[in-house]
Amino acid sequence: MMDLLVKALLDGDQAQAIIEVRKLREAGVQRRQIITGGVEAAMTQLDAKCTVEQFNLLEIMLCGRAATGVMKVLYPLGALPPQTKAAVVIGTLEGDVHDLGKNIFKMVLTAKGYRVVDCGKDCSLERLIDAVEQEAPVAAGISGLITTIIPQVLQMKDKMAERGLGHIKVIAGGAALKQATAESLKVDFIAQSAFDGLHYLDQIVGVRHE
Ligand code: B12
Structure with missing residues (x-):
């Protein structure tokens, strides 16, 4: 089937x-x-x-x-649970228009009660970090499908730290980023799938899985 x-x-x-x-x-x-x-x-x-x-x-x-x-x-829209968990800001960085994976991650998180702030695709680092500043999320999630966005990923944490947001986790996923290590991309976590990302977030906010 x-x-x-x-x-x-x-x-x-x-x-x-x-x-x-x-x-x-x-x-x-x-x-x-x-x-x-x-x-x-x-x-x-x-x-x-x-x-x-x-x-x-x-x-x-x-x-x-x-x-x-x-x-x-x-994930039918009408059957969503209340968005009672932490906020998560997500986006695909400037120059990258692939958004299927990001949208899947958004649906998975929304279905689990997270409040997802979606900055869309082809989003500048500044705009993504502005959203992080405004929404006080538990994490920012970057989706990357083309390798040309890697230099932006490398700057993300430093630019957040400059604005006093260094304590917020940055997680990355998508075909262009998932082979790399978190250290080499200067992020907190690399997700192999949307569910991998969900489990990492659940760990941060302290949700238990049976
Ligand atoms: C569909 C597709 C397109 C569609 C995108 C439609 C859309 N709305 O997204 C269109 C036709 C627009 C497109 C365009 C291009 N594409 Co394209 N595309 C693909 C393709 C075939 C599939 C991508 C995809 O949707 N995968 C399915 C999703 C579900 O998987 P995923 O993104 O990995 O997401 C999963 C996880 O990774 C995770 N995840 C994803 N993001 C995140 C984020 C977080 C925080 C977390 C936790 C998890 C998570 O969740 C998902 C579910 O588990 C890939 C091939 C590939 N193998 O990836 C090429 C590919 C990405 N494209 C490529 C290229 C080159 C292009 C073009 C430049 C084409 C060209 N020759 O001109 C253009 C323009 C790109 C641009 N400027 O952005 C290359 C990139 C090469 C590279 N190394 O940089 C690829 C790899 C193809 C190839 N082998 O050459 N493309």
Whole structure:
């Protein structure tokens, strides 16, 4: 069944992808498995079509739209819990327009009761840090899919410290950042997935997992 979901996503067939995800949920498959084994797996396969030599924008956008549709089925807006946990500021840095992963992280956090302040994509460091200053979050989350944003990531903590925000954790995720170590990127934590990020935040705010 997961294979059918991956195929529907790769075909950019949102309606079919939604049918497959409903079947998976009815069969008792967890959201987490659907995201990692379905959505992420499909996007990894899409990789081959998103290179400098081969780039079919329409095809990739349709896959992205199908993935977004699947996420809305997994986390319906009407069924959100009250946002009683800490705030988290998230964004994709300047020059990077990839936002599927960031949006998944946002949905996962929102579904767990965090108040997520989303600075969007192609967001300057200044704007992200302004939001951190205003919202007093427990952490700032950076999503990075292209390596050109790494210099901005390296400056994040220092720039926050200059504004007296050095105590706030910075966590990073996304394909361009997750192979690196937290030390080499000068951040507090590197998340391998949205759930990895969630667990790290839960640890900071002291949520227990059974
Ligand atoms: C879809 C896609 C696009 C779409 C994006 C649509 C959208 N709205 O996001 C479009 C078509 C716009 C696009 C454009 C481009 N793309 Co593109 N794209 C991809 C592709 C195929 C999939 C990315 C994706 O969505 N993955 C699925 C998500 C769910 O995974 P994820 O982001 O890793 O997120 C998960 C975790 O990492 C985590 N996570 C993510 N962020 C965060 C943050 C925090 C804080 C936490 C805790 C967790 C977390 O949560 C998610 C769920 O677990 C990748 C290939 C790849 N393997 O990544 C290339 C890729 C990222 N693109 C690439 C390139 C080069 C481009 C272009 C420059 C293309 C070009 N040749 O002109 C342009 C423009 C980019 C720009 N300026 O930003 C390269 C980057 C290479 C590099 N090393 O820098 C890649 C790697 C393809 C390749 N192999 O060449 N792309």
